[in-house]
Amino acid sequence: MNKLTVSLSPHVHSGDSVSKNMYGVIIALVPAMLCSFWFFGIGAITVTALSVASCVFFEWFIGKYMLRNPQPTVTDGSAILTGILLAFNLPSNIPLWMVVAGSLFAIGVVKMTFGGLGCNLFNPALAGRAFMLISFPVQMTTWPTSGQPFLTLDAATGATPLSVMKAAVKAGDPSLLNDMPSLPDMLLGMTGGCLGEVCAVALIIGLIYMLAKRIITWHIPVSIIVTVLVFSGALHLANGMYADPMSQLLSGGLLLGAIFMATDYVTSPMTKKGQIIYGVCIGVLTIVIRTWGAYPEGMSFAILIMNAFTPLINNYCKPKRFGEEVKK
């Protein structure tokens, strides 16, 4: 008889794994990805493919030759995920070398220098986007309008809902908001914007999938969405020049951020209480930046700011300990 293994309990495991979770998120992103291909055509496909390929390459290269990780981490799916999310935050007509630069920053600087998956402070895809926004402001903020599948570099570009909103606030003129696309159009994605942000329906399908598979819990996305609705609703009631809450919710990267970016395991708080605080702060910051800040879009900066606060939130928000409430 072979020797018996002696190890400590528990002797069984749920069978969950890091790659199951990562590929779960990737599956949840498929509807939005297909929509982006449909709306932005070849440009979207090239940007996504290139972004994924370069993220995976940098992860493998840095892991193997610079960190010399004994366990390769490329196979866990996290680099693919970062690649897709980064692409989702880019316009489809962006010059391709910029995509590679963004991926290098996301994986090389934001993720691997901190020690790889699990140790990074900021969401790599979002930090990559912020880096690109600061380095290439023009290319990052001209978006082709959707529905032009075969045009790439010279595509017609157009105002996005967010820039319309900003203009209305700047001019103090509510009538400018009449240029906003209709709500059903925004829901389906018939507007300008980055690859993955435009189709709200596809993103919500992804959310439902992740909740059903217990990849994430409702706390972060719901607290962001509710905060945005309440806060922008109050502003809209106070003065008509502020956009109405539904337009706020459906425009820009709000849903993409709330569902896929803010919920990133590594950079979000660990307790339910902390997650709700985090979500509420992201919601408030987003609307503040959108309304009064220098950039039309506030979602990615709001999430990055709160990423920086996550360790602090973890320090102060403890779970409800057993027996805490019954102190007699």
Added chain:
Amino acid sequence: MKTFRIGGVHPAENKLSADQPIKVAELPRVAVFPLSQHIGAPAKPIVKKGDKVKVGQMIAEAGGFVSANIFSSVSGTVLKLDTCIDASGYDKPAIHITVEGDEWMPEIDRSKDIVRLEARPDLTGRDIVEKIKGAGIVGLGGATFPCHVKLCPPPGSKPECVIINAVECEPYLTADHRLMLEHADEIIVGTLLLMKAAGVSQGYIAIESNKPDAIQLMQLKAMTVYGIEVVPLKVRYPQGGEKQLIDAVIGRQVPAPPALPVSVGAIIQNVGTAFAVYEAVMKNKPLFERVVTVTGKSLGNCQNFLVRLGTPMSQLIDACGGLPEDTGKVIGGGPMMGKALPTTEVPVCKGSSGVLIMRDEESHRKPASTCIRCAKCVSACPMGLEPYLLSACAETQNWEKMEKEMVTSCIECGCCQFTCPANRPLLDLVRLGKSTVMGIIKSRNTK
């Protein structure tokens, strides 16, 4: 349906032996009795080599208040006072007895008739506690805490109810389930005895909803007496943990250690213990046999046995078709909290609820990777702790922070490690931290 409020997981139930009636196991050739098969001081042997003993004769007496007497389960001759490897994996002092025939102590009532509480109006609470203490009864769910100690709560605390733990939340195990189906009347009387001993008028029998037949039968029996309510609970691990069970049944949470369950008015006893109490008080039969589940996916036929304590586990495995070729691990108890045994020669003790055979491919952990901070361990922890943080502190030996983060509340249920997608050895590290911190606290208090 009721359940506890914080955390928990739902491992695959795998109750393979649920339909197997309890079979009487054969007598061993040599029975071995470790002196420490309960929490507390080891028992002191009162026999010597060459002594003749009978079934039910005391062979070692309690070594203190928190300790328990040990009785021979066989008749025969004391072979030696030596050691044996017990479920902890270490060599521990033990009494070995060569089995000759099967002669019982004359005062034990071996009839199958049920003796109801009304038949013994003379019994006082004190008598019952004395009887339980004398019979060497400990918690049979696996914790093995001496039963009489729980029935004598510290001054100032007032018990209000007795909760019988029949949830059997560990996967695979079915010993308690079968016991309820086959000895429901005895369990009801045992519960009434425990209630009387504790001086309370309310008793609950808590059963998880994956045992509908047991719930139905116990409800039927409970209707014939006063004060016992059967509480069906939603299936959720670790519902059988004392604190979780009290929360689930009466909605009260025991404060952090050193508070005892009785501080919220509850006394918990395992259903097997209730049965043993009945036998001790009504039948004069001390604790020397128990029901053990022998199970595993690779085992020929999984069974529930009524086993004399001291029987080697290998004999039970042989009775189920023998140890399969591809066995990688043998566990004493269930898969979540049981102990992996170094050899199958370990004797059945008071706390042995099951023997679980695992195939080699099920026996090894997957390699751990870095924590991805998914917070699943935090959601799973039934004590509201943060296992990812505690394990990180243990790795850096930051005991002070671990104490502040309440590592001493950990009940070692394993939910965190069970659920971790990165396969991190969370409980190993938390356990290390917990015992270190307990040591620090102890030395601080004695200063």
